[in-house]
Amino acid sequence: MSKIILTGDRPTGKLHVGHYVGSLRNRVLLQNSGDFDEIYIMIADAQALTDNAEHPEKVRETIIEVALDYLSVGLDPAKSCLFIQSQIPELTELSFYYMNLVTVSRLQRNPTVKSEIQMRNFETSIPVGFFTYPISQAADITAFKATTVPVGEDQEPMIEQTREIVRKFNSVYGETLVEPEILLSSNKACLRLPGTDGKAKMSKSLGNCIYLSDPEDAVKTKVMGMFTDPDHLKVSDPGKVECNPVFIYLDAFCRDEYFAEYCPDYACLQEMKDHYTRGGLGDVKVKRFLLAVINEELAPIRARRAEFEKRIPEVYDILHAGSAKAEAKAAGTLSEVKAAMRINYFDDSELIRIQSEKYNG
16 A cells, blocks of 8 residues: 655644644655655645635635745655645545534534634634534545644544544445554654743734744844743743743754854753753843754745745646646545445446346346
């Protein structure tokens, strides 16, 4: 069996460093590993519209931003198929068929759906499209016969629901769909970066994100204003590194070789942490080091983005070609699904023969 990856992002804003350490960086590694036969990376605009239906311009404008972020981090259209979800109509049809295999109560029990509904304050005014998001995601995954889905821990219930749908479909209609496996990041510190203000999640509305496209001066303002240990008031005070955003970011980005160039007082991050913990190391010095580290990591990303920004029509061509390739793959799966469900009326010559004999002897 071919090894196939399906992953992607909702285009509701520019991608930030949390996306980078949580998924994008690993996608590039997976892409370049040679371990997978096909890689599909989706800009999930249809899913984004489930809670942005009244603001389609927001999604429309963000498509190119996400595409530029993808290309700038090193996703290669020669190795990974980059496509737009709404351009694959087969996904909608698959979702419709899968809806018959899932109960309302099962969707209501999905922990990810429950937390997302609470976060958006939907209460009883839940858009049906958003409520059935796990079914749509199952269609996305199975359409490409994905064997591997790289996601964060918070998405595990969604992948499990996909697996349930696959098992149900195969038990009713025969072995047709592929049951996917989840791939979690091996670096627990990188699963989710907090916002620069110390809040648990980066959010554009909170203004606590460092975007991949941010210029150096914007990154400087954000890093130097970052939340740290609120009890570390003087340089001499002992500080906490646990739950301290500055050190969480360093866990995600720092490499030992950066110390020789930017902070030679220490040989590694643990030495810096130990000094901060016992006291005598100020937040400003740590932040300046973090600023250097982040800019070092973002420099090649900024350079690649600048080149692609000069070739916007080419970026749309990449998405167009990727969407055509993705649709061909999804169409093949849909054909198999309809055959298994016995609704491929015009392709079933045996059905036509039997009905002809029935009425004509």
